[in-house]
Amino acid sequence: MSRWLEEFDNHPFQNVWSNLKTTIEDSQVDDETIITNVEELARLRKVITFLDVLIDSIDPELVPLTTWDSFRTQSQSCLQEITNYNNNRNIQHVIKANTYADNLLTYVRPYTVESAKAVKATQAAFRGYSKTVAQGLENFKRKSTEYLDEFEEYRNSTEEKYSELKGFHAEITDLRQQYFVGNESEDALESKIDSMFTKFSDYYSQISDYQTELLGSGSDSIKEIIEEAKVESEDSKKLIETMLHDTESKLKELKLFYRDVHGIEDEDGNLNGGLKLEISKRKEELDSFKKQQQIRYQALNSQIEELLPGATSAGLATAYRVMRKSFSKPIKQYSYLFYSAVSILTLTALLSSIDSFWTANEIIKFVDITDLSGLLNSLIHKLPIIVPVVWLALFASKRRSEVQRLQQEYAHKEALAKSYQNFKTQIDNLNVPV
Secondary structure, eight states: HHHHHHHHOTTTTHHHHHHHHHHHOOOOSSOOOOHHHHHHHHHHHHHHHHHHHHHSSSSSGOOOHHHHHHHHHHHHHHHHHHHHHHHOOOOOHHHHHHHHHHHHHHHHGGOOOOOOHHHHHHHHHHHHHHHHHHHHHHHHHHHHHHHHHHHHHHHHHHHHHHHHHHHHHHHHHHHHHHIIIOSSSSHHHHHHHHHHHHHHHHHHHHHHHHHHHHHHHSSSHHHHHHHHHHHHHHHHHHHHHHHHHHHHHHHHHHHHHHHHOOOOOOTTTTOHHHHHHHHHHHHHHHHHHHHHHHHHHHHHHHHHHHHOOOOOOOHHHHHHHHHHHHHHHHHHHHHHHHHHHHHHHHHHHHHEEEESSSSSOOOOOEOTOOHHHHHHHHHHHHHHHHHHHHHHHHHHHHHHHHHHHHHHHHHHHHHHHHHHHHHHHHHHHTTTOO
């Protein structure tokens, strides 16, 4: 099978075309007496039938593939118009569908090559058209028969009504005698009406006077008074409605405020929650907290009064302790300085006693101390180093002794300050007269 045949068989227009044929067969004209509507629908069916036969007769391999795309677009539009007609019964949709059918004819007719099949398509289209027209005529004949039967029923009912009218005529004759002529025992209705007319004329004069009083011009008329009262009542109504609206708003706010303050009623009618209950609980909590704070205050006050006499001596002892601790670092520094000076002197003396290293006979060779002149010369050369180091050692030792003495004095004062209050309390407890 060639590509053109596969495209033709599987093209989307096949489904649209099938739905269009089914929808056309289900479509009917509402009023067959309107010839133009019947002809529009019959012509559309004729074209669809003709196109269906032509599509079967043409060779798909001789038709460009783009033709079927255009054919599908027009078929979809035609199907949409027929669907709209079936929904709202507007004949204009059928007219538009015929326009799209004309476009479909222009797509297919150029590719018709077999005259016999074309004739067959024409015959099928004519039969479809004739079928539609025949159905219209049949419906017209059926409705004409129904109308004739209804006319016969109307004629029979008219004869019956004519008999009733003859009876009505006799009754009307009697009523005429009674209304306009009368008899010996009773006056005619006409004379009674004249008498009533005279009375009605009098009533009319009275009503006219009342109307003048009621609806006349001027501020004294009842109408004007009523209009003014109406305007005042409308103004009062608007004012009352405004006040009512404001009152309802305020009442709503008051209800919400009342609910917030007093709480919400439960099933038993008891109020739960609300600011009132919460304030009561807070008050009880504050009273309890107040009592606890009073007890705590008394305890703290007693404790402070007990500790207050020793606060001065405790503060003084703390100050002595701070001063005592402040001397710890200088003592360490001067100690390190003294030990360093001593180490330098020791190292200098050791180096001064060594003459050389790694000789032929020994590893370290010391200076010969028997030569006093050489020893004194070596000592004199080293005096610029030894003298400052000795002075530094003496200075560090002296300063360390002074700082340590001050630390011991402040430690003694701290001990006295800490013991003063205890001594005073013990002396007070002795109760010994002076």
